[in-house]
Amino acid sequence: KNKKMGTKISKEEMKEFQNTTKNKLTKKDIQQYYKFWHELFPKGDMDKKGFKKFAKIAMPEAPQDADIDYLFRAMDSDKNGTITFKEFLIFQSVTAPTTQPLQPNELIDMAFDMYDEDNDGYVTEQEMRDSLTNMFKAKNLDVTSKDVVKTINQRVENLLLLADENGDGKLTRQEIQKACKK
Numbered sequence: 001k002n003k004k005m006g007t008k009i010s011k012e013e014m015k016e017f018q019n020t021t022k023n024k025l026t027k028k029d030i031q032q033y034y035k036f037w038h039e040l041f042p043k044g045d046m047d048k049k050g051f052k053k054f055a056k057i058a059m060p061e062a063p064q065d066a067d068i069d070y071l072f073r074a075m076d077s078d079k080n081g082t083i084t085f086k087e088f089l090i091f092q093s094v095t096a097p098t099t100q101p102l103q104p105n106e107l108i109d110m111a112f113d114m115y116d117e118d119n120d121g122y123v124t125e126q127e128m129r130d131s132l133t134n135m136f137k138a139k140n141l142d143v144t145s146k147d148v149v150k151t152i153n154q155r156v157e158n159l160l161l162l163a164d165e166n167g168d169g170k171l172t173r174q175e176i177q178k179a180c181k182k
Contacts (some may be wrong), residue, residue, distance in 0.1 A: 009030070009031060014030065017030050020086050021090060021093035022093065023099060024053070024093040024094075024099055025093050025097065025098055025099065026099060028098055033088070037088060038171045040053065041085075045083065046080045046082060046083040047081065047082050048081070049075065051072050060180045061139065061140050062139070062140065066134065066138040067137070068113070068134065069134070070114040070118075070131045071114070073113050073114055073116070073117070073119075074091060074110045078172075094107060095107070104180060106178075111176075112176055113129050115131045117130065117131070121172065121173070122170040122172060123170060123176070124155060124169065128155075128171075130154075132178065137146055154170055159179075163176050
């Protein structure tokens with residue numbers, strides 16, 4: 001087995017990765033992610049099955065039956081069912097930048113993709129409820145307990161109150177962006 005395969009990044013690739021992430025990660029970060037990625041996914045891309053493997057490492061506290069598709073949706077920016085190393089890097093640079101502060105508008109965009117389960121450009125009340133339930137479950141919280149259900153319902157209601165300008169019970173990307181500027 002060729003050990004050199006997949007752990008060295010050429011200068012051109014590094015430049016490309018830095019452009020892709022808008023220089024929000026250091027070269028060392030990119031190198032570490034690259035090594036981690038290619039050890040996990042020697043073929044290059046991560047599918048749903050590979051994502052489960054990745055999630056076990058990234059979220060060890062999540063129960064086995066936790067639905068973490070919302071995270072997959074956030075990473076799979078072109079919505080083709082697989083995550084490339086570049087898409088993974090973009091996700092990391094938005095959620096955990098090391099060279100500059102978090103950009104709220106980019107985080108909001110990513111959150112929107114997490115919630116928009118059917119990718120129709122709207123986040124419905126049900127999609128919010130489903131996503132929050134799955135997120136709480138992934139944090140190993142009892143999503144059947146009255147307190148957790150109450151918290152989820154309050155968050156959904158608050159989001160709608162804050163952002164649903166036309167009162168149609170669903171949110172657009174624009175409504176969420178606008179509400180976050182309030």
